[in-house]
Amino acid sequence: xNKLKEMxxxxxxxxxxxxxxxxxxxxxxxxxxxxxxNLYAAKKYNLINIxxxxxxxxxxxxxxxxxxxxxxxxxxxxxxxxLFKKEIISMTNFNFIQNNFYYDIxxxxxxxxxxxxxxxxxxxxxxxxxxxxxxxYRRFYVKKWFHNLSQKKEAAIELKNILNEFLASILPIExxxxxxxxxxxxxxxxxxxxxSEEKGLSYSIIQIIEFNAYCQLINFFKKSKNYSIITxxxxxxxxxxxxxxxxxxxxxxxxxxEIMKIMNNKKSTIEEHILELAIFDLLSKxxxxxxxxxxxxxxxxxEDNMIYNLTYSKLSFKCSxxxxxxxxxxxxKGNN
Amino acid sequence: MENYELVLNILxxxxxxxxxxxxxxxxxxxxxxxxxxxxxxxxxxxKSLIYQLYGYYKQKPIVVxxxxxxxxxxxxxxMNMMGENKAVTLxxxxxxxxxxxxxxxxxxxxxxxxxxxxxxQDNVFNIINNLDLGLLVIDxxxxxxxxxxxxxxxxxxxxxxxxxxxxxxxxxxxxxxxSKNVLDDIQQILDLNKLTILKKSxxxxxxxxxxxxxxxxxxxxxxxxxxxxxxxxxxxxxxxSKTKADEMSKLLIDNNANLRVGVYHADIDDHDRFVIQQQxxxxxxxxxxxxxxxxxxxxxxDIRFVIHYHLPQNIEDYFQxxxxxxxxxxxxxxxxxxxxxxxxxxxxxxxxxLPDESEINLFDSGNVISNQDKExxxxxxxxxxxxxxxxxxxxxxxxxxxxxxxNHMIDYAKNEKYCRRNIILSYFDEPExxxxxxxxxxxxxxxxxxFFRKEQGKIKSKELNWKEIIEKxx
Numbered sequence: 038x039n040k041l042k043e044m045x046x047x048x049x050x051x052x053x054x055x056x057x058x059x060x061x062x063x064x065x066x067x068x069x070x071x072x073x074x075n076l077y078a079a080k081k082y083n084l085i086n087i088x089x090x091x092x093x094x095x096x097x098x099x100x101x102x103x104x105x106x107x108x109x110x111x112x113x114x115x116x117x118x119x120l121f122k123k124e125i126i127s128m129t130n131f132n133f134i135q136n137n138f139y140y141d142i143x144x145x146x147x148x149x150x151x152x153x154x155x156x157x158x159x160x161x162x163x164x165x166x167x168x169x170x171x172x173x174y175r176r177f178y179v180k181k182w183f184h185n186l187s188q189k190k191e192a193a194i195e196l197k198n199i200l201n202e203f204l205a206s207i208l209p210i211e212x213x214x215x216x217x218x219x220x221x222x223x224x225x226x227x228x229x230x231x232x233s234e235e236k237g238l239s240y241s242i243i244q245i246i247e248f249n250a251y252c253q254l255i256n257f258f259k260k261s262k263n264y265s266i267i268t269x270x271x272x273x274x275x276x277x278x279x280x281x282x283x284x285x286x287x288x289x290x291x292x293x294x295e296i297m298k299i300m301n302n303k304k305s306t307i308e309e310h311i312l313e314l315a316i317f318d319l320l321s322k323x324x325x326x327x328x329x330x331x332x333x334x335x336x337x338x339x340e341d342n343m344i345y346n347l348t349y350s351k352l353s354f355k356c357s358x359x360x361x362x363x364x365x366x367x368x369x370k371g372n373n
Numbered sequence: 374m375e376n377y378e379l380v381l382n383i384l385x386x387x388x389x390x391x392x393x394x395x396x397x398x399x400x401x402x403x404x405x406x407x408x409x410x411x412x413x414x415x416x417x418x419x420k421s422l423i424y425q426l427y428g429y430y431k432q433k434p435i436v437v438x439x440x441x442x443x444x445x446x447x448x449x450x451x452m453n454m455m456g457e458n459k460a461v462t463l464x465x466x467x468x469x470x471x472x473x474x475x476x477x478x479x480x481x482x483x484x485x486x487x488x489x490x491x492x493x494q495d496n497v498f499n500i501i502n503n504l505d506l507g508l509l510v511i512d513x514x515x516x517x518x519x520x521x522x523x524x525x526x527x528x529x530x531x532x533x534x535x536x537x538x539x540x541x542x543x544x545x546x547x548x549x550x551x552s553k554n555v556l557d558d559i560q561q562i563l564d565l566n567k568l569t570i571l572k573k574s575x576x577x578x579x580x581x582x583x584x585x586x587x588x589x590x591x592x593x594x595x596x597x598x599x600x601x602x603x604x605x606x607x608x609x610x611x612x613x614s615k616t617k618a619d620e621m622s623k624l625l626i627d628n629n630a631n632l633r634v635g636v637y638h639a640d641i642d643d644h645d646r647f648v649i650q651q652q653x654x655x656x657x658x659x660x661x662x663x664x665x666x667x668x669x670x671x672x673x674x675d676i677r678f679v680i681h682y683h684l685p686q687n688i689e690d691y692f693q694x695x696x697x698x699x700x701x702x703x704x705x706x707x708x709x710x711x712x713x714x715x716x717x718x719x720x721x722x723x724x725x726x727l728p729d730e731s732e733i734n735l736f737d738s739g740n741v742i743s744n745q746d747k748e749x750x751x752x753x754x755x756x757x758x759x760x761x762x763x764x765x766x767x768x769x770x771x772x773x774x775x776x777x778x779x780n781h782m783i784d785y786a787k788n789e790k791y792c793r794r795n796i797i798l799s800y801f802d803e804p805e806x807x808x809x810x811x812x813x814x815x816x817x818x819x820x821x822x823x824f825f826r827k828e829q830g831k832i833k834s835k836e837l838n839w840k841e842i843i844e845k846x847x
Contacts, residue, residue, distance in 0.1 A: 196847070228641075
């Protein structure tokens, strides 16, 4: 536990002990940079779920004692790193971190806390309180919702029930930490720093546990009609809108040239759309077959059985980059 | 007298107070007889109550020009809490649609808090111009003056704003810190020569002033821990560095697990800032480690001590910050911890905050400069067509002026001979007072012991489990 108090090195969560990874690429994934190269790396490292995590947690330090370097400067976990990673993983449920990919957890949390405060103060008949939220748009949005809510008392009880059910369902430490952040009647919540001091755990560990708890909480509000406001429009766009247009045209049997013309895009842009769609498994078998070069795939396999590890500039033969990357993406399906 | 009864009635009904603080009624009365007023009142004198009460008296919309967005939100939140829902902010936080909705309904609001930049926009100004205004308030009016330490270029444009009203609104200018230079400057820049100036002494007799000198950083850190372990009541410790605030908070908690501390600075997200502010207001924490971001709008009456770990950049800032202590008029203490290194740190901060000639040249030739605040200020001057040469001179003069101010502060920190209160009073062009034992540590060094706690520190309350938390909420 002492180590967990001192250690802020949550970067271990994005490393493993058998694959050397590039730190800068992982940092770009955390920042949410959605270039095809970055998305491909996220897929290759099995880190799609953490794209844009920096919006919620912005400080992932590296502890040199937990990692090994290769001669290209890439990093992987050493034994201590692996043990530390296991220790963190045992403390919180990472299965729901995928919600970070689908939802803006930050926006969800902000709305939830404001609504919790409003409902708790209402339930306790207190009108004189300072609302937690500063952002006008959120306050206006929630104020309007509250005004239109027809059965307020019943809605408050529903919220209490949802929270009881949710907190009983998650790990005790997750329940304890997230409940401490709640704000409402005569309760102003605790900051992550304060919880960290109380629990004797590092700031980062408390932050990731809290984050995971919110990732789980979002599922409890998806079904509630009264509280649909909390989850409304917090979904993220998985793929960019133009790539989705390209997908629609592909599904309707338009040729590559026709798509270029309709979209008014260069060849390379449409290729990027297709690669992005392939990374997110959105292409039908028919389309995959259309762009998949079997001969190239076999040729690449001869260069290195793990095609996803190949570097285009180091290939012993020439080929199209698009076809090369397409083969790599398909080769990852077996890998992950 | 007739006015007095009338406004006293509003005071009781709307604010729940039975008497005015010094300077409040004089200002309101002067407004009632139709004057444009510049009111200089000490910190904690209840300046915002003046325009709020006047708004109820006039039954017309009041526009308040405020320099900080956080201050606007704070005012609106507090007015909401008092049951006043017709208060709104207008600032850059709004998107186009929200701005449009508010502007279309602006006549529905009684108190409109707006930034100087926003009121200068034509479409916003035109709507405000069409309101039958009860009062136009310029809060923190010292920001108008380039001599003031919080000078904001957008405040310069307020001269045009005031002139462009089709029917000149009644004006109220409020500040807590204004030397004669600043007062003259405000009147000249805004072209206001018929202002009624009301000035109350800024002296806060109930705050004991103490300076402590240190040779090195370690002894300063150790002494801070000693002071915090012994001083009674709630307090604020001001730092000029966010990192140092974090570091000292950790050190304190490691040394005394019973002290309840919060950290508040620009890197803390607004959720946590809310939590710290509310915990402090409700006595759930005793000490806040903060940068100057903390305190504006904080109205906690029983703060017993304010400590400055670093040297403030000028006496105005220092006096404003220590003024957060003892608003209940009970004895309180302000401690300035001074070490030689602080001087260099403060000088660096001045250099860092103002663009120098090379940065102005860089900006002028279309390059990006690394500091966003500097870039914003240069953009402003470019927009109003300020020539490069004048700009270089302006910032060079401003730097000189700030260094002079810093030197005053250093002299104050080093002084071991003269009454500290009288140094401050003469700085603000106020008459000297007779030095007494409970004034400052010159010749009365033992007084600090009376601020130490007699009993054990507060015991942390029991932590609730999640089931208990939910039961408390509902």
